[in-house]
Each structure stands twice: as C-alpha cells, then as structure tokens.
Amino acid sequence: MPEGHTLFRLARDQSSAFAGRPVHVTSPQGRFAAGAALLDGRVLDEVTSYGKHLFACFGADTLHVHLGLYGSYTSGAGTPPPPRGALRMRWEGDGPDGGGVWTDLRGATACEVLTTPEVDRILDRLGPDPLRPRTDGTAAHRRIAASRTAVGALLMDQSVLAGVGNVYRAELLFRHRVSPFRPGRQVDADLWARMWADLVVLMRAGVRMGRIVTTRPEDRHRRRGAVLRDDAHYVYRRTGLPCRICGTEVRTEVMVGRNLHWCPVCQAV
Structure with a gap:
C-alpha cells in the first residue's frame, strides 16, 4: 500500500x-x-x-x-x-x-x-499527518500514551497517525531502538518527540526522492552517490539477513495483517 x-x-x-x-x-x-x-x-x-x-x-x-x-x-x-x-x-x-x-x-x-x-x-477520524504544514505529533502521542497496544500496531492505525505504513513503521522503530512490541503507554513524551521529528524528516525526504531511504550514510555499503536498493533500509524486507548494526538475524512476524520486521537485539523488549 x-x-x-x-x-x-x-x-x-x-x-x-x-x-x-x-x-x-x-x-x-x-x-x-x-x-x-x-x-x-x-x-x-x-x-x-x-x-x-x-x-x-x-x-x-x-x-x-x-x-x-x-x-x-x-x-x-x-x-x-x-x-x-x-x-x-x-x-x-x-x-x-x-x-x-x-x-x-x-x-x-x-x-x-x-x-x-x-x-x-x-x-x-485521522491522526496527524507528518507531511502537513504546521502539524505536530502531540495528538498522536496522547493516543499512544493512553494505550496498552503494541506501538508497532499503533503506528499503523491511521486514526493515531496518518500516512505511515509498513516501511516507515519498521524503520522508524529501528532507528530509535524501540521494540515493536513495547506497549504504547511506555513510549514517553521525549522519545515520541524524537521519533516524530525523525519521521517528518524521513517522509519529506521520501517526497523529494520518490522512494523511502532510511539508512544513514555510514550504515551503507556505498557511502556516496545513489543509494542502492539493498542499502535503503535497516530491517524492512531483510528477514534472515544480519542487522546492519549488531549482526543479529532480522526477524519477521505478522502484526495487524502486515509483515513486521525488527532486530531482536537492537530492539529488545
């Protein structure tokens, strides 16, 4: 989607x-x-x-x-x-x-x-959209912080946060070392503020490039020039491959009907 x-x-x-x-x-x-x-x-x-x-x-x-x-x-x-x-x-x-x-x-x-x-x-009935001008994520955090539901599921709920899908969900959680299984109420305001700011940057970059690239230059095989497909993501669709940071095999599990990807060490519960 x-x-x-x-x-x-x-x-x-x-x-x-x-x-x-x-x-x-x-x-x-x-x-x-x-x-x-x-x-x-x-x-x-x-x-x-x-x-x-x-x-x-x-x-x-x-x-x-x-x-x-x-x-x-x-x-x-x-x-x-x-x-x-x-x-x-x-x-x-x-x-x-x-x-x-x-x-x-x-x-x-x-x-x-x-x-x-x-x-x-x-x-x-939609949550805040990170790409809309002058929008902040406070309303999204109110919903997240009041819920016992796993944050990996909440990020896919368009009434919580609008526009985020499977790729941004997996990559945002990895970039902030958050387990997708952490209950929403355990995501504090400071952590969410960092995640929201990062999400705005990532999605704006997606608009410019026409594709989702979430890896930092130092974590890619090719440090300069165009980002290769295999270097674009940390965990999304990398099941069984070594984590770019710790080397542990990336895992996959279905969450809210979509394949969730995460590193069990970098994103320990």
Whole structure:
C-alpha cells in the first residue's frame, strides 16, 4: 500500500498538471460513471493529500480517492492509450504548456464524489499527518500514551497517525531502538518527540526522492552517490539477513495483517 509520501507526490503532480483548467473525466470501466458525469468538464481547483487519502476539489464537490493495496495511477502527456481492462477513472486535459495530459486510475479501494461535510468526517477520524504544514505529533502521542497496544500496531492505525505504513513503521522503530512490541503507554513524551521529528524528516525526504531511504550514510555499503536498493533500509524486507548494526538475524512476524520486521537485539523488549 502506498505510504503518505507517495500520495503527497501524487497530489502535487496532479495539481501541477490539471489545476485551474477544465478536466474531461470518464470511467471507461463504468464503475465510476455517475461520479465522472458529475465532474466532467469542471475546473479542478487543487488536489491535496492527507495521510493515504487524495482529495481533488472541483468547486463544492470533492473527489476522494484511497488507493488501498492495489490502486495505482498511470499518467502521461499527449494522447492517452486506448482504455483497457478495469480502468476506473480517466482524466484528460490541457497541461500548463498547452499540450495534452492524462492520468488513469485502477484498482482503488475508494473513488467517490463527496460533499464538504463528508470530507470533514474522513479528516476527523485521522491522526496527524507528518507531511502537513504546521502539524505536530502531540495528538498522536496522547493516543499512544493512553494505550496498552503494541506501538508497532499503533503506528499503523491511521486514526493515531496518518500516512505511515509498513516501511516507515519498521524503520522508524529501528532507528530509535524501540521494540515493536513495547506497549504504547511506555513510549514517553521525549522519545515520541524524537521519533516524530525523525519521521517528518524521513517522509519529506521520501517526497523529494520518490522512494523511502532510511539508512544513514555510514550504515551503507556505498557511502556516496545513489543509494542502492539493498542499502535503503535497516530491517524492512531483510528477514534472515544480519542487522546492519549488531549482526543479529532480522526477524519477521505478522502484526495487524502486515509483515513486521525488527532486530531482536537492537530492539529488545
């Protein structure tokens, strides 16, 4: 499932390509036909993200998209290819340079037109998003500190913290040597403040690079230049490989339906 930095980039790119101009909206698959007809030909104001949600504002109506596990966008310039398969939604328009632009949506969990109160209800049930301007993690810590649930599960709860997924969860906990099995109420305010500040930096870097890189230069095989795929993470998808810090085999266990990765020595309970 795409994490928050990916949605932030999508919102930025879609706003750049389509905002301020009429958008031709269709649903070749037919599943979003009514919503497409409502939005077709209207001017897009902007696209924003909050956590793992995208909101495209067309005046009083907002298109809400949640990609879920299988959703994806494909975009391009010029004439779009002929529609194929389960193409939920297509946008076409004139780009900022006058040329044609398009984007296709497939496989999303949610693709729906909402009113402002309906959008507000979604936002009200989400925790703070580290990528939103002037946001701090105090509200997230209040939820974490009041819970006996393992912090590894709490970090995946979008009502606690919006935009964090499996990669950021595993890597953030490792970087701060926190066991994913530690109860939330054992994460004190000072530790959380450090984790939140680190998360903001990591996710902003993810927006810039278009990928998640969490290792420090001194912990990579290649110290300079592009970060190789094998050097990008400390524990995520490194099951059975030696920990970059202590050499212990990285372990995996399912937590809240996703594979959790951690080092049992560096992140001892």
